[in-house]
Amino acid sequence: MKKFSEYYLATDELSEMGMPDKRIIFSTRTSSSILIDENIYQHAINEEFHKIDENIYKTLLEKEFVIDKELDEYNSIMYINKEAREKTNFLGMTIQPSANCQLGCHYCGQTHTKDYASNDLIQKYYDRTKYLLENNQSYNGLAVTWYGGEPLMGYSSIKKTSKKLIELCKEKGFSYVADIITNGLSLKPKLFEDLVKECKITHYQITIDGTAESHDKRRITKSGEPTFDIIMRNIVDIVNTEIYKEYDCNISIRVNIDKTNYQFVEPLIDCVISNNLQGKVSMYFATIVDFGGNDAGKDSLSKDFFAQKEIDWLFKCYENNIDVGAILPKRSYSVCMVENKDSEVWDAFGNIYACWEFPYSETYEKGDSLIGNLFEPVDTYNQNATLRNWSEVVDSGEVWCKTCKHLPVCGGGCPKSWHEGTPACPPFKSNYKEKLLLDYYIRQKRKEIAEA
């Protein structure tokens, strides 16, 4: 016996879009979408499967729109996620080797000091990585994310640590990949070349909060100096280097958006185009939220408004050949690093956390959110640190996710956000109908080009 899955989303009937008696349905179980006739859709949701054409029914089964009647969907999703996490073959670590940053952004929840990872601590980073890699037979690779403070202010620590970890992976025959979240201020081509060649860092996330007019009111240095022109110049110089292409590097421009700068997102896209960065960088649009009670989210746009604007920005990027990644979310087996018990964040003092927003933050740097310190014995580590119990939080029904159709592709958004009392639903929850259409439109266009 079969039933129609609970984990699906659907557009409205598409007459207004020139596709009468059609709609797009999306299985969040498999992250697949199909265009379907209205009458078949009605038969499917009413479980009149005998009225559906055999081939279409086969597709509905394959994409898991139709599933076994007795399947407990929520529990099976949680079980599959747990298994996938246990079998993951990459150990993902986040290292924050610098407690310092040149910038003084109003929405940042960190307290910066001039501290960097010492040689003794770098040895501890190495020892702990080796221990974790050897403690789980599933691993055959290491993925390091460099984060801060501004990580490039601790470049010497990045270089020394990378050398040791790359060597460790080489000895074991493991893969090694690395990415960095940087403000981009000191990212000159020479430094970029060293980071790529010596530290194997190929993916760079750089935040630009609109054009100079808005960026320079927010992402200013601690002494109040503007940074837009310098960062943009660095990006332009880097994407035009030989090694950017040769090593398949990517710069992702993140735009943090609220009521005070959403008007500057379109001009920023224009600026990306006028600097001939299309086809070379990708873009990502994010909302600004509170950080441990710092009130950074006081100027947040409403979720619906942001979601509608996001569609306009994504479309503009698509039309201008700026990569925005996949329009539809992929199946997610862990919400983020907090659900992978081996994935840790290490700061410049050796503190260990589960979430990369915890170090250097007054709200989270001590107490239950601290797992331990790399200079202390392993048996002193807190196994129940804040956010590590995310699956249980979902199970308890304390957050909305247990009964949400988006769960298989969302995983719960950001556990820290829920922990602070803010629902973490991503824009997709508000704009999935438009995104299903946009994704369909883009796929059709690509098909037409391929067939021309």
Ligand code: SF4
């Ligand atoms: S809990 Fe939120 S902020 Fe922390 S690592 Fe996960 S997604 Fe990022």
Ligand code: SF4
């Ligand atoms: S965060 Fe929101 S959209 Fe995501 S699973 Fe939870 S309730 Fe659903």
